[in-house]
Amino acid sequence: MSYQVLARKWRPKTFAEVVGQGHVVQALSNALEHGRLHHAYLLTGTRGVGKTTLARILAKSLNCETGVTATPCGECTACREIDAGRFVDLLELDAASNTGVDNMREILDNAQYAPTAGRYKVYLIDEVHMLSKSAFNSMLKTLEEPPAHVKFILATTDPQKVPITVLSRCLQFNLKHLPPVEIAGQLKNVLEREGIPFEVPALNLVARAAQGSMRDALSLLDQAIAYGGGKVEEAQVRGMLGSIDQGYLFALLEALSRKDGPALLATAEEMEGRGLAFDAALQELGVLLHQVALAQTVPQALPDDLPERARLLELAQAFGAEDVQLYYQIALHGRRDLPLAPDEYAGFTMTLLRMLAFAPGEGGAMPLSAPRANPGPAAERRPMPPRPAPVAESSPAPVAEPRSQAAEPPPPPCQEAPRPAAPASAMGFDGDWPALVERLKIGGMAKMLAQHCELRSYENDAFDLCVPEEHRHLTDPSFQAKLKASVDDLFGRSMRLNVSVGAITGMTPAAIQGEERRKKQEEAIAAIEQDPFVRELVETMDARIIESTIKPVQ
Ligand SMILES: [Zn+2]
Numbered sequence: 001m002s003y004q005v006l007a008r009k010w011r012p013k014t015f016a017e018v019v020g021q022g023h024v025v026q027a028l029s030n031a032l033e034h035g036r037l038h039h040a041y042l043l044t045g046t047r048g049v050g051k052t053t054l055a056r057i058l059a060k061s062l063n064c065e066t067g068v069t070a071t072p073c074g075e076c077t078a079c080r081e082i083d084a085g086r087f088v089d090l091l092e093l094d095a096a097s098n099t100g101v102d103n104m105r106e107i108l109d110n111a112q113y114a115p116t117a118g119r120y121k122v123y124l125i126d127e128v129h130m131l132s133k134s135a136f137n138s139m140l141k142t143l144e145e146p147p148a149h150v151k152f153i154l155a156t157t158d159p160q161k162v163p164i165t166v167l168s169r170c171l172q173f174n175l176k177h178l179p180p181v182e183i184a185g186q187l188k189n190v191l192e193r194e195g196i197p198f199e200v201p202a203l204n205l206v207a208r209a210a211q212g213s214m215r216d217a218l219s220l221l222d223q224a225i226a227y228g229g230g231k232v233e234e235a236q237v238r239g240m241l242g243s244i245d246q247g248y249l250f251a252l253l254e255a256l257s258r259k260d261g262p263a264l265l266a267t268a269e270e271m272e273g274r275g276l277a278f279d280a281a282l283q284e285l286g287v288l289l290h291q292v293a294l295a296q297t298v299p300q301a302l303p304d305d306l307p308e309r310a311r312l313l314e315l316a317q318a319f320g321a322e323d324v325q326l327y328y329q330i331a332l333h334g335r336r337d338l339p340l341a342p343d344e345y346a347g348f349t350m351t352l353l354r355m356l357a358f359a360p361g362e363g364g365a366m367p368l369s370a371p372r373a374n375p376g377p378a379a380e381r382r383p384m385p386p387r388p389a390p391v392a393e394s395s396p397a398p399v400a401e402p403r404s405q406a407a408e409p410p411p412p413p414c415q416e417a418p419r420p421a422a423p424a425s426a427m428g429f430d431g432d433w434p435a436l437v438e439r440l441k442i443g444g445m446a447k448m449l450a451q452h453c454e455l456r457s458y459e460n461d462a463f464d465l466c467v468p469e470e471h472r473h474l475t476d477p478s479f480q481a482k483l484k485a486s487v488d489d490l491f492g493r494s495m496r497l498n499v500s501v502g503a504i505t506g507m508t509p510a511a512i513q514g515e516e517r518r519k520k521q522e523e524a525i526a527a528i529e530q531d532p533f534v535r536e537l538v539e540t541m542d543a544r545i546i547e548s549t550i551k552p553v554q
Contacts, residue, residue: 005218005219005222005470006190006194006218006219006221006222007214007215007218007219007222008470010186010190010218011053012050012053012057013057013060013074013083014057014071014072014074015028015029015057015061015070015071016071018050018053018054018057019050019178019182019183019185019186019214020049020050020176020178020179020182020214021049021050021054021175021176023173023176024043024054024173024174024175025054027173028054028058028061028070028173029070030070032061032062032068032069032070033069033070035068037062037068037151038170038171039143039146039150039151039152040143040146040151040152040153040154040169040170040171041055041058041151041152041153041154041170041171041172041173042128042154042155042156042159042162042167042170042171042172042173043055043153043154043155043156043173043175044155044156044157044159044172044173044174044175045157045174045175045176045177046157046177046212046213047157047213047215047216047473047476048210048212048213048214048215048216048217048473049175049176049177049178049212049213049214050175050214051126051155051156051175052124052126052155054175055124055153055155056082056083056090056124057072058122058153059082059087059090059122059124059151059153060072060074060078060079060082060083062118062119062120062122062151063078063079063082063087063089063090063118063119063120063122064076064078064079065077065078065079068119077117078117078118081117087117087118088115088116088117088118089115089116089117089118089120089121089122090118090122090124091107091121091122091123091124092124092126093107093123093124093125093126094126094127095125095126095127095128095129095130095131095135096126096127096130104131104132104134104135104138104139105134105135105138107123108123108138108139108141108142111123111142111146111147111150112147114149115149119149120149120150120151121149121150121151122150122151122152122153123150123151123152123153124153124154124155125139125152125153125154125155126155126156127155127156127157128154128155128156128162128166129156129157129158129159129160129161129162130161136163136165136166139152139166140163140165140166140169143166143169143170144169152170154166154170159172176212177211177212177213178212178213178214179212180204180207180208180210181207183206183207183210183212183214183217184200184203184204184206184207186214186217187203187206187207187217187218187221188200188203190218190221191203191221191232196225196230196231196232197230197231197232198231198232198233199232199233199234201234202224202232202233202234202236202237203232205234205237205238205241206220206221206224206232206237206241208287209241209443209444209445210445215473216445216473219445219448219471219473219474220240220241220444220445220448223240223448223451223510224236224237224240226510226513226514226517227239227240227513227517229517229520240443240447241280241443241444241447242276242277242280242441242442242443242444242447244271244276244277244280244281244284246284246288246308248267248270248271248276248281249281249284249285249288250288250308250311250315251263251267252264252267252268252285252352253285253288253289253292253315253319253327254315254318255267256319256327256352256355256356257315257318257319259356261353261356264352264353264356265349265352268345268348268349268352271348272345275441276441277344277441277442277443278338278344278345278347278348278441279335279338279344279442279443280443280444281348282331282334282335282338282348282351283335285331286328286331286332286335288312289324289327289328289331290328291312292312292315292316292319292324293321293324293325293328295312295313295315295316296316296319296321296324297321299313299316326355326358327355330351330354330355330358331351331355333351334347334348334350334351334354335351339485343489344441344489429458429491431455431458433453433454433455433463433465433509434507434508434509434512436487436490437450437451437453437509438509439490440483440486440487440490441486441489441490442482442483442486445474445476445479445482446479446482446483446486448471448474448479448510449467449471449474449475449479449480449483449499450483450509451508451509451510451513452467452468452471452474452508452509452510453465453466453467453499453508453509454466454467454504454505454506454507454508461491461493461494461495461496462495462496462497462498463487463495463496463497463498464498464500465497465498465499465500466499466500466501466502466503466504467499467500467501467502467504468501468502468503468504469501469502472501475499475501480497480499483497484497
């Protein structure tokens with residue numbers, strides 16, 4: 001099956017198709033329309049916001065055979081060759097993968113010669129801040145006296161590392177993070193045009209996880225489609241992203257509103273039992289608290305069709321505005337400190353206990369027995385409630401424990417509670433990377449990185465991992481750092497991860513999972529087709545089986 005990844009298939013080819021970045025598109029279009037062309041442009045912004053996409057459209061605008069235009073035709077040889085990435089006068093360099101770009105001078109020496117096929121020779125240099133000093137110097141010479149037929153389009157995620165001498169010769173455009181609502185809108189658009197069924201809350205989850213990057217959002221969407229067997233559903237996307245069933249978060253906040261420590265910890269334990277990622281839990285708790293604050297101050301800002309609207313408004317009533325602000329801060333700090341905690345569970349419950357123990361200054365609601373604004377350790381020395389029985393799949397809302405249990409012996413204090421998922425510090429590794437990945441508590445892009453890695457070798461606590469070229473963007477240092485942290489957590493010691501880009505044999509966790517899901521789906525389809533009742537329907541009523549609606553039983 002030839003499947004084109006969505007990020008590539010839906011890469012905008014015209015300024016009109018670019019999502020967000022209206023200010024940049026407008027400025028570039030105006031300059032093109034009025035023939036006010038600069039010889040060097042610098043596009044800045046975080047990864048995946050559309051820098052190279054805009055650069056390629058600009059290259060087409062400059063070289064389209066219909067003339068310099070803000071609306072390149074997309075049909076002429078120049079446009080088509082630029083879209084296909086093989087136009088001789090568009091020289092694309094990635095400074096990140098050619099560190100130093102030793103042949104920079106050679107490349108720039110060529111700038112003096114007229115373009116071969118187009119109107120302009122366009123140099124597109126991605127991650128330009130990574131050029132070596134000597135490469136910058138040779139570029140500077142050309143920038144100072146640029147031949148009329150040369151245009152530079154530089155792109156960087158880190159403009160502060162670009163020498164001021166270069167910066168001052170460029171027209172700079174800052175591309176913005178895409179807000180989740182714009183990303184979700186584009187995802188919806190793509191799925192509708194692809195004819196793939198979806199649930200809107202699933203798209204919101206993907207949009208939020210992508211953290212402003214459309215490319216990441218489309219990669220996650222690819223993954224979600226594979227994961228969901230051809231459709232995008234909220235529950236499956238939550239599973240895939242390691243994001244948290246909102247039921248738990250509401251239960252936590254409701255327990256907090258009652259100052260009910262045992263219920264709070266019981267919910268945390270249940271989350272631990274389900275293997276949920278606490279980093280994601282704190283992130284989503286922050287999102288929820290933000291929504292509660294909105295409900296308190298600007299309730300009309302909450303969309304009417306928000307499924308959890310009624311519960312949010314209830315919470316908004318239950319808390320003072322200052323409580324919510326404080327809990328939000330505590331959630332942010334808790335998330336930041338999570339990597340430093342003895343383990344994630346301890347970090348998470350400490351954060352919850354801090355919320356329980358702290359109260360804002362005058363006027364805020366006070367917990368029954370906690371000192372005011374005083375972070376004394378374990379301010380409320382309440383014993384843990386009895387461990388709740390393992391809960392079935394679909395019952396996130398825990399039951400609050402009654403406070404008085406005089407007849408029962410005191411349960412053990414929480415520090416000594418057995419930790420089922422404690423890392424085995426002497427854990428060995430048998431070379432089964434996919435099995436290891438299953439045990440990692442991560443979500444989002446770090447999880448995608450893990451799933452698209454193939455293990456090349458493992459020796460002395462060092463993993464040599466390889467990612468195929470089409471997933472190069474997953475090797476972002478921040479994703480690698482998260483993956484390493486979670487591997488360290490699993491092994492209980494610091495491990496080394498070396499992630500490179502290259503050819504793989506195909507035994508990545510993602511490939512194996514995809515194959516398993518495909519088999520299950522085939523079996524499910526075969527079972528349906530062989531069902532006598534279905535066969536009769538097909539034969540007598542001329543009915544048709546819609547295969548995408550068949551879902552294997554888990
Ligand atoms: Zn054209």
